[in-house]
Amino acid sequence: MFTPSISEKESTARFVSKIREINPKLKISLIKRAYRFSFNAHKDQLRKSGEPFLAHPVAVAFILIEQKLDPVTIAAGLLHDVLEDTPTTFDILKNKFGEEIALLVDGVTKIDALQVKSRQERQVETYRKMLLSMARDLRVIIIKFADRLHNLRTLNYLPPGKRKTIASETLDIYAPLAHRLGMARIKWEMEDLSFKHMYQSEHNDIVARVVDSRHEREKIIDSFTIPLRKLLDKEGIHATVVGRPKHFYSIYRKMVQRKKPFEEIYDLLAVRIITNTIPECYQTLGTIHSMWTPILDRFKDYISMPKSNGYKSLHTTVVGPNGNIIEMQIRTWEMNQTAEDGIAAHWLYKDGKMQLPTKDDRALVWLKNLIEWQKDLTDSSEFYEFFKVDLFHAEIFIFTPKGDLITLPKGATVLDFAFAVHTELGIHCIGARVDGKIEPISRILKSGSTIEILHLSSKKPSIDWLRDVKTPKARSAIKHWLKNTSRMESIELGKKIVKTHIRKLHLGISLNDYLPSLLEFLGITTEDSLYEQIGKGNIPISRITQYFKTKKVKEPVGSRVSRFVDTITRRTRKVLVGGSDNIMIRYAPCCNPVPGDEIIGFITRGRGISVHRKDCQNAELFEKDKERAIPVSWEGEKQETQKFVAFLDIIANNRTGLLNEITAVLLDRKADILKGDIKTDNQHVHISFQIEISNKNQLNEIVRKIRRIKDIDKVTRTRDKSHFTLEEKK
Numbered sequence: 001m002f003t004p005s006i007s008e009k010e011s012t013a014r015f016v017s018k019i020r021e022i023n024p025k026l027k028i029s030l031i032k033r034a035y036r037f038s039f040n041a042h043k044d045q046l047r048k049s050g051e052p053f054l055a056h057p058v059a060v061a062f063i064l065i066e067q068k069l070d071p072v073t074i075a076a077g078l079l080h081d082v083l084e085d086t087p088t089t090f091d092i093l094k095n096k097f098g099e100e101i102a103l104l105v106d107g108v109t110k111i112d113a114l115q116v117k118s119r120q121e122r123q124v125e126t127y128r129k130m131l132l133s134m135a136r137d138l139r140v141i142i143i144k145f146a147d148r149l150h151n152l153r154t155l156n157y158l159p160p161g162k163r164k165t166i167a168s169e170t171l172d173i174y175a176p177l178a179h180r181l182g183m184a185r186i187k188w189e190m191e192d193l194s195f196k197h198m199y200q201s202e203h204n205d206i207v208a209r210v211v212d213s214r215h216e217r218e219k220i221i222d223s224f225t226i227p228l229r230k231l232l233d234k235e236g237i238h239a240t241v242v243g244r245p246k247h248f249y250s251i252y253r254k255m256v257q258r259k260k261p262f263e264e265i266y267d268l269l270a271v272r273i274i275t276n277t278i279p280e281c282y283q284t285l286g287t288i289h290s291m292w293t294p295i296l297d298r299f300k301d302y303i304s305m306p307k308s309n310g311y312k313s314l315h316t317t318v319v320g321p322n323g324n325i326i327e328m329q330i331r332t333w334e335m336n337q338t339a340e341d342g343i344a345a346h347w348l349y350k351d352g353k354m355q356l357p358t359k360d361d362r363a364l365v366w367l368k369n370l371i372e373w374q375k376d377l378t379d380s381s382e383f384y385e386f387f388k389v390d391l392f393h394a395e396i397f398i399f400t401p402k403g404d405l406i407t408l409p410k411g412a413t414v415l416d417f418a419f420a421v422h423t424e425l426g427i428h429c430i431g432a433r434v435d436g437k438i439e440p441i442s443r444i445l446k447s448g449s450t451i452e453i454l455h456l457s458s459k460k461p462s463i464d465w466l467r468d469v470k471t472p473k474a475r476s477a478i479k480h481w482l483k484n485t486s487r488m489e490s491i492e493l494g495k496k497i498v499k500t501h502i503r504k505l506h507l508g509i510s511l512n513d514y515l516p517s518l519l520e521f522l523g524i525t526t527e528d529s530l531y532e533q534i535g536k537g538n539i540p541i542s543r544i545t546q547y548f549k550t551k552k553v554k555e556p557v558g559s560r561v562s563r564f565v566d567t568i569t570r571r572t573r574k575v576l577v578g579g580s581d582n583i584m585i586r587y588a589p590c591c592n593p594v595p596g597d598e599i600i601g602f603i604t605r606g607r608g609i610s611v612h613r614k615d616c617q618n619a620e621l622f623e624k625d626k627e628r629a630i631p632v633s634w635e636g637e638k639q640e641t642q643k644f645v646a647f648l649d650i651i652a653n654n655r656t657g658l659l660n661e662i663t664a665v666l667l668d669r670k671a672d673i674l675k676g677d678i679k680t681d682n683q684h685v686h687i688s689f690q691i692e693i694s695n696k697n698q699l700n701e702i703v704r705k706i707r708r709i710k711d712i713d714k715v716t717r718t719r720d721k722s723h724f725t726l727e728e729k730k
Contacts, residue, residue, distance in 0.1 A: 008039050015058065022065050026074075030097075031061070034075035037096060041086040049157040056150060057081055063146040067341060073139045076104035080143055083109045100137075107140035108147065138343050141177065145186050148174050152193040167194035171249075182309035182342025191249035199252070206248050209262050217245060217269060220324050224271055224292075231287055232273075239284060240274045243326075266325040273330045278303060281330045285314050288328055292318035295325070303335075305397050308407045311339055396447035408445065412470045415441040418453045419474035426477060428455040442468040460485075460656045463683060482656070486680075487532055489659040493676050494531030496663060500672040500692070501541050505548065514551070521547045537677030537688075585609040585632075587644065591616035594644040596696025601632035643692040645674070646699050647718040653711040654685040665705045666691060669698060688718075 015035050016028055038057050045053035060077040075097065082088040083105055094102040148170060155163050171194045178187035196203045210217075221243030229241050246254075246268050254265050273288075275281050281303060288294075298317035306312045314330040331339065398406045398417055406420050414434065418441075419426030431440050433452040445451070461478045469475050502511055511518075515527060522543060524530050533539040585601070591613040593599050598614040611632055612619045652658060659678070666673055666689070675690040693699050699717065706715050 008036055011039060012036055018062070019065060022062070023068065026065065027071050030071045030075050031078070034078040034097065034101075035061075038078045038082065041082045041088055045085065047154070047157070049154060053081075053085070056154075059150040059153075060143070060146045063149060064143070067142075067146075069139075069142065072100060073104070073142060076101050076108075076139070077143050077146055079105050080108045080147055104137060104139055104143060107137065108143050138181075141181065142183075142343070145174065145178055145183065145190075149186060149190060149193075152190060152197075155193070155197055163197040167196075167198040170194040171198065178342070180309050182307075182311055182338060183340075184311075184342065185340040188247045188250075192247055195249040195252060202252055203248060206251055206262065210245055210248070210251075220320075220326070221269060221271065223320060223322070223324065224326055224328075227291065228271070228273070228288065231291065232284065235283070235287060237280050237284060237287075238276060239280065241271065243269065243271045245269055270327045270329060272336075273328065274333055274336050275330065276332065278332060281314055281332060284330050285316060288316060288318060288330075292320055294318050298327075303331075305405055307395060309342060313339060396445060398445055398447070399450040401450060401452045409470055412445055413441065413468050414439055414443045414445065414451065414453070415465060415468050416471045416474045417445060417451050418455075419469070419477050420471065421453065423477050425453050425455055426474060427461055427481060428457055428459045430454050430456050430459050441465070462655045485656050489657075490535035490678065491528050491531045492535070493659060493663060493673070493678075494533070494535030496667075496673050497534055497541055497676055498531065498544065500674060501544055504672070504674070504692075505545065514547075517551070518544070518547050521550070535676060535678070537675070541675050585611055588612045588616065588618070589645075590618050592645045592647065594646055594693055594696050594699055595634050596699075599632055599634070600629065602629060643672070643694065646691055646693055648689045648691065648703070648706075649714075649716045649718050650687040650689070650706065650712065651714040652685055652687070652709075653713065654680055654683055655711055658685065658709070658711060659687070661709050662687065662706055665702060665709070669702045669705070670694075671698065671702055684713075 012032060012035055016032060019026060019028055019031070035058075039054055042053040042057070047053050047056060057078045057080060060080060061074050064074045064077045079093065079097070079101065082093065083090060090102055090106055093105060151166065152170065155166060158166070170190050175187050175190045175194065178184075178190060225241045225243050229239075232239050232241070245251075251262070251265060251268060254260075255262060258265070273284055275284060295317045298315070300315040302311055302313050302315065312331060312335045315327060316330075317325060317327045319325050395407050396410050396412065398408055398412075400406065400421065406417060408416055408420060414432040415426060415429055417432070418429040429441055431438060431454045432443070433439075433454065434443060434445070435449050435451075438454075461481050463482060465478050466475060469478065498511065502509070519525065519527070519530060522530065522539065524533065530539075534541060586609070587593055588610050593611055593613045593616075599611050600614050600619050601609045601611055602619075609632065650662065663673065672692040673689060674692060677688045679686045691702075693702070703715050703717065706712060
């Protein structure tokens with residue numbers, strides 16, 4: 001079929017002939033056109049094995065044909081590499097085959113290396129693209145699975161390092177994703193092929209042991225299947241009974257998880273019983289339990305409580321007369337098809353018709369939730385871990401007080417359950433009644449429990465909650481709430497800072513008159529964004545001053561005259577130099593002394609007396625210089641008109657509402673907030689304020705009140721404003 005010298009016509013004829021052998025009823029006009037296009041697009045390309053590249057898309061197409069998929073999916077499988085490996089563009093493909101096929105092919109295509117910075121980021125963004133494409137059409141992942149499966153079948157032609165990379169990625173992402181979509185047959189083959197290349201010695205050892213025990217295994221299976229068939233026939237139940245060993249990778253995982261050798265893994269065998277109806281499934285279960293002793297804690301009813309991927313079956317493990325242990329899986333033919341093909345079963349092409357999934361299909365519901373939860377994950381590594389965690393988990397089944405069933409990952413907590421029931425219930429959750437017993441939000445749940453959530457409207461999430469949840473839905477909801485709440489707090493703080501600063505500039509204006517122009521000047525689109533960025537410290541308040549200087553907005557005449565008189569008469573000055581109040585002074589910005597601080601004066605060249613706090617590190621430079629040091633003191637009476645700058649550093653455990661409580665203290669004690677900066681690090685927050693006060697007593701009262709606030713670790717008055725000047729220089 002792929003000999004280089006063969007013509008397009010002859011190659012197509014051989015391809016069609018092979019299709020007829022597999023599925024004579026399949027409509028092939030679209031598939032033939034796709035084959036010819038792929039033949040010409042890949043005509044001069046070779047694979048690593050040396051065979052024509054066309055062999056790969058054809059193999060992918062045959063995997064899809066064997067799964068009895070529709071012509072559109074098969075055609076897209078034939079074309080799945082043309083966008084990535086040939087000059088063909090999306091528009092060319094769309095014009096030739098329509099938008100449906102073009103979108104399927106584009107969904108399978110990897111992210112361009114030039115679009116992202118690193119190989120890891122490119123890989124993660126490819127997963128994200130694939131996920132979003134799946135949301136539009138699940139056939140994207142079905143084609144991707146067929147592509148990956150054929151690559152694994154021919155992996156031996158690649159270098160060892162490349163083989164392990166592909167095998168590892170398959171075990172991490174593609175096999176769990178196939179499981180999530182219920183495609184067991186694809187999952188098993190991908191796992192066993194990856195296992196062969198990832199852990200070659202372990203694979204060879206298990207294969208050898210399974211082969212060596214084949215005769216003994218067949219005897220054990222026969223000891224269960226033969227008498228079971230006879231009794232089912234006697235009871236009038238028409239069923240197919242087949243035995244099989246577990247898959248190689250499944251055996252390996254049991255050995256690793258249980259830390260036991262091959263000989264001590266007892267549940268290596270399984271018998272599958274396929275009946276015609278659901279009542280026959282339960283009747284068969286009764287027959288099995290009448291013949292052999294069941295292991296009670298190994299019984300699972302996935303018919304009444306299906307898995308999240310749609311899997312339905314009855315599982316029971318029994319002990320035979322010779323002590324042999326075997327798992328029995330009982331299901332109908334329809335359940336068996338769903339178990340093996342999963343979501344692909346919806347596209348089975350029967351009698352010219354395609355069975356599409358409904359909006360309530362469990363795989364589609366899971367995928368819809370996954371798409372929603374990943375929106376908040378902008379970091380590639382975070383998305384990758386999130387994706388892996390949600391793919392891998394085992395499941396538990398929890399009941400609401402009304403008897404509704406909620407499926408959660410193993411290890412899920414009360415808080416996970418609350419968010420699974422309803423987001424608002426999760427946000428206000430304070431605990432739960434688990435099987436009648438009161439439990440905290442962090443309690444890990446067990447399958448089969450009935451849970452009633454306890455809640456209070458005043459209860460709100462904290463960052464600590466992220467440690468108490470396992471599900472993406474709960475984690476995403478908590479992060480969204482914290483992010484939104486933190487934003488509102490930053491906006492409120494920003495408003496207070498801007499209001500104080502405008503008043504301090506003595507402009508006598510309304511900010512609203514200048515707002516559109518100010519936003520344009522700062523490159524910000526909304527008023528809330530302006531306040532948020534200032535509240536977070538991302539935009540220094542000096543940028544507001546710079547804007548008004550650019551606009552040449554002048555303060556009112558009365559204000560300028562008042563300030564001029566104050567300067568000439570020293571009416572608001574609070575420092576006496578040698579008992580005199582008619583000497584020019586300035587307050588050192590390195591330590592920002594306020595009335596009540598112990599102070600020292602230092603004669604400067606051309607700028608009068610510089611006043612420092614006695615504990616200022618710069619005071620040591622001149623304290624012994626008797627010629628330039630000068631005694632200074634605070635004026636005793638008139639201290640109520642001038643404002644002084646002070647700097648506070650606050651370290652606390654991060655929680656909702658903390659910032660509001662701190663700013664309430666500042667406003668209550670009549671301190672004006674000039675600037676603020678907030679930095680969070682998981683559980684902790686570091687808040688810095690530049691405030692205006694009247695004296696040290698006022699500052700001491702502020703510090704005392706802030707220290708009394710819950711979750712405050714430390715409040716420090718800093719000596720200088722380097723923290724803020726650094727921010728302004730950014």
